[in-house]
């Protein structure tokens with residue numbers, strides 16, 4: 001009798017523990033993973049957007065990502081330097097491997113390393129890669145490509161065609177051209193059953209399971225910034241399209257990498273107003289994923305981080321001391337990149353464009369004099385540099401990773417920085433910390449201090465087995 005009771009108790013215990021472990025197992029597995037990477041989004045970039053949101057937009061809520069229960073930090077150094085480039089940083093965030101700057105999806109010995117996207121794909125996850133950058137650039141490429149140098153865009157695209165991911169989206173593919181001539185990439189994608197579509201309209205017509213979505217304008221010469229209101233694929237539109245596509249393909253679990261690439265571009269340009277608008281834009285996409293989380297709270301993990309800091313951005317400068325005047329960015333209607341294109345057009349056209357016309361442009365598009373204080377010394381300096389760099393084309397250009405800025409543009413935005421209180425140490429990346437925000441299944445793994453290679457490792461721990 002006693003033995004019988006013992007046996008039944010043991011059986012009941014086994015059944016109960018199996019049941020409980022099954023509940024725990026289900027509750028602790030992230031079936032829907034959103035990995036959001038703000039390219040170049042350091043602590044100051046996020047904080048500038050947060051401060052603007054609070055002091056200028058008068059929004060009492062923190063940015064969505066800052067409301068997540070886990071808010072921590074991440075180091076970004078590569079195997080070759082305390083200051084990483086995007087290829088080594090992307091490789092770290094995608095594969096949990098430190099590599100040398102410039103290398104993509106390979107360790108320092110040029111051995112290919114597998115990304116978590118590929119691993120999750122092999123576990124039955126649908127995979128989506130979305131960026132406002134070119135889809136063969138470093139961060140997206142780190143999730144599907146293995147090349148010793150990130151400039152090998154044709155090879156990156158070929159590996160993208162072969163990777164079998166459901167959805168890859170970006171502004172364009174650099175690999176479509178080599179030395180100015182079209183490559184055979186359209187055939188390579190077609191051979192691998194991947195349809196390359198341009199624009200959301202074309203995507204709607206597509207019946208393919210594997211899609212590369214690009215913008216409808218193949219090679220625009222001006223970047224798409226929120227502040228410039230240039231029509232084009234937005235990060236939100238691509239993210240929504242990706243989620244629809246993964247659902248259409250019948251996936252009951254998926255992994256999405258979503259990169260806000262414009263933040264880095266504006267960081268290289270040292271363009272604070274554009275950065276703030278891009279971080280707010282990126283945060284809107286975080287909200288999109290958060291709304292999905294609210295529908296699937298026991299199955300969803302959202303991680304928000306950055307690959308590195310860009311620009312050495314600082315909140316506060318010697319002009320304003322303990323003040324910030326971010327409301328002046330409210331008057332900025334043109335990105336620094338677009339403004340230098342405008343200036344270059346004036347220089348190249350040789351047309352007579354007077355200083356008074358430029359004064360009107362700066363008043364209308366940057367709020368100078370009318371809203372943004374520009375003292376007499378700065379006005380005199382602006383007119384002097386205008387005459388030198390624009391009227392006589394004798395200025396000294398500033399070269400950055402993505403753009404060459406004429407001297408007048410540099411002077412204009414330097415005066416805007418003085419007025420707002422934003423400061424910079426570099427036109428390149430820096431070794432500064434980046435934020436990590438997390439919510440959902442497994443989010444607690446990201447508390448405390450992280451190195452960038454910890455992030456994908458912890459995502460894999462949280463994923464469904």
Ligand SMILES: [Zn+2]
Pocket residue numbers: 039040085086089139264307308
């Ligand atoms: Zn980057």
